[in-house]
Amino acid sequence: MLRPKAFLIALRPFVTRTFLAFSFATTLCFLLHAQTASTITILMLDGKTGKPLVPSNFIVRFDHRNQVHNDSIVIDDEGVARVLIPPDAKYLSVQGTYSSSMEIYVNCDAAMEKDVSTIHWYSVPDILASGVAMPNECYKGKYVEATRIIPKPGMFVFFVRKNNWHEMPPD
Secondary structure, X not given: OOOHHHHXXXXXXXXXXXXXXXXHHHHHHHHHHHHHOEEEEEEEEEOOOOOEOXXXXXXXXXXXXXXXXXHHEEEOOOOOEEEEEOOOOOEEEEEEEEOOOOEEOEEOOOOOOOOOOOOOOXXXXXXXXXXXXXXXXXXXXXXXXXXXXXXXXXEEEEEEEOOOHHHOOOO
16 A cells, blocks of 8 residues: 555656646647638728728628627728638628718628618638639729729728718618
């Protein structure tokens, strides 16, 4: 029979190995989780000038669902946002807000449609692979060159304009 002190000495290598194994497993799980999560950079530009706008907030949706995922967005001082993409997400929709998030910008990919509040969806794998710049249908002519941009992989660029007086919702 082992004395209590001898028992603790005999137990020490087991505790050390168990702690190391647990630490290794925890680190491995963290690294695997970090690899499955992707980040997309969102840049909102004025449809007329092509200059960056700083929104009050972004409205981000995934996979044709109405649920808003603003909890994983970080917006810097220039208005560039980074959003953490769920591993199973296939499609992305983004809108910007102004006037303390009370008004939603009109996305320029829907500007020529009868209902300017139409939500268009963009492929997350395409955004991650090569970047996506939505079409700018808000303004034509001389503004086309000013708003031309080539996105980088992982970047989503969209053009907006403020609502016209006849598009404003009634009070």
